Amino acid sequence: MTARNTDIEKAAGVLRAGGLVALPTETVYGLGANAEDPAAVSRIFEVKGRPPTHPLIVHIGGAEQLDDWVAEVPATARLLARHFWPGPLTLVLRRAPRVPLEATGGLETVAVRVPDHPLALELLSSFGGGITAPSANRFGSVSPTTADDVLAELGDAVDFVLDGGPCQVGVESTIVDVTGDVPAVLRPGGVTRENLEAVLGYPPEVPSASGVRVPGQHPSHYAPRARVVLVEPGQVIADAELAQERGHRVGVLLPPSLADAPVKAHAVVPVPQSMAAYARGLYGYLRRLDQRGCDLVVASLPPEEGLGLAIANRLRRAAGPRTPA
Template identity: 55%
Template sequence: MLNPDQLDRAVELLRGGGVIALPTETVYGLAANAEDELAVRRVFAIKGRPATHPLIVHLAGAEHLEAWAREVPAEARRLAEAFWPGPLTLVLRRTTRATDAVTGGQDTVALRVPGHPVALEVLRRLGGGLAAPSANRFGKVSPTTAEHVRQDLGSDVDLVLDGGPSTVGVESTIVDLSTGAPAILRPGGLATEDVERVLGREVPVRTSSTVRVSGSLASHYAPRAGVVLAEPAEAAERVRELRARGLNVGVLGPAHLVLPPEVARFDVPQDAGDAARVLYARLREADAQGHDVLVACLPQAQGLGLAVRDRLARAAAPRDPTPSH
């Protein structure tokens, strides 16, 4: 835990319209007072994020749900009781407390209670909500350490609170409960199987929806290098093909892969939870070595492997050629 002076300074900045970076268990967030529209717009400006792309509002506890959501279905309460604090975001119909600046003009708001003691203590002291997307430039690789934030944002952010490496490593799972039956709009740090276990029913994953949510664009979480997806058994052949074209190739995958000794490898464990924890750090390490392309091995689409596959697919998607900031 940080010392009280650092926490006091963070809250002072937030109350004065400042923007800070703070740790959560998923990734580091770029946080502003969710009820300060000018501060929220500054978050968009720092990230280079489209104003229609909504933010997640972080709360100190589930007891604050009714202040932000005018309808809280029973299934939302069950999920909150089971998984908050933690890597779960609920999309619900908003109250007037959630402004258009936060929701992207929609009638819904995304809410979560983060599972990190620093974030929770800042929220408790602030006494309100924090609009907090990932603390990086829009569309790029999310930060999982304070140093990642400093490298990406520099002096654009007023304060960076260092709470150590993120323990989950990928963003929260987003569950939409605003239109009746639940649906997962973004796989994340909470497995679909766990959501289904608590609700006692199948919950579809719909990565295309009329409800806009964070991290839902086709190209996202992207390193500078190009990303080529491969099943582990196909990785070596893809590497040979790309090297034959004269490309500087790196490989993102499990340590047991048999590759030419001169090919740089970035170990991503087979265990899905471990893979999620290190994914963004490995993408950043690969970028630091200046590779033209990364061959990324896909984990099985179960548990947190679904979230890892989602992030890699978006990293590999065709990119908007226009600058994001």
């Protein structure tokens, strides 16, 4: 048996025993538990410090398993699953009895997806069940995109870390509610609105507020230790340098339009022109600025189209109001 197969079998054994496994996906690393074990699911909330009313995503091994986890599957859900699974798309549907309320935050809906990572799919196959897996980090902080990120933040609170290398998408999945007449995007992510419209033949709804609780809706989320301030692209350098002069240790996410401009700041991270590269690197950039000792991050929003919409969503949450310690 290869080392890879040994790791898969060990991880599957940990899940069967009610333990927690950090597993790689194409989006971010997840903190996984047996989706049908209420005690194991509850431990996820304890380790993360996550409010128990915030639902989790159930990861399954293939679209053919969807009927096992939800009460009914509308034609639209099957269409989207056929086109985007495995991949960074989560569907919200009515839960089947096998899904415990601990996994849904007490809701009668469940969020389900099929991850697009070979190790995650091998683990799901070996384990033979569903895995609830929110991001493997403390609630509200920057999501992990490497196994080292998980270990640095959660340490031995995780029973086993399955190292699958860096995540290739880098931001969480798109969440689409398909319980109504028209699919509604509840969280932008790795599948874009444009991707969805091309398959549906019409634009999905993007409600300003949703009655369905889903991951990533907390006002402050995906946040580094440093405070994040969002400004217009043309103001990034001036605002960063002013804050530096006032005594802050400033980190800058420098937009592509200013790539060659000098900046007087504590640390500078040039942002890629490619939105796919930016999404893949975003959480790593925020972690790097924390590691450099920055107490303030100055950034601007990218154009909100394609993956830029998901990046802008994460930056707004990172800059959101924080609950005092």
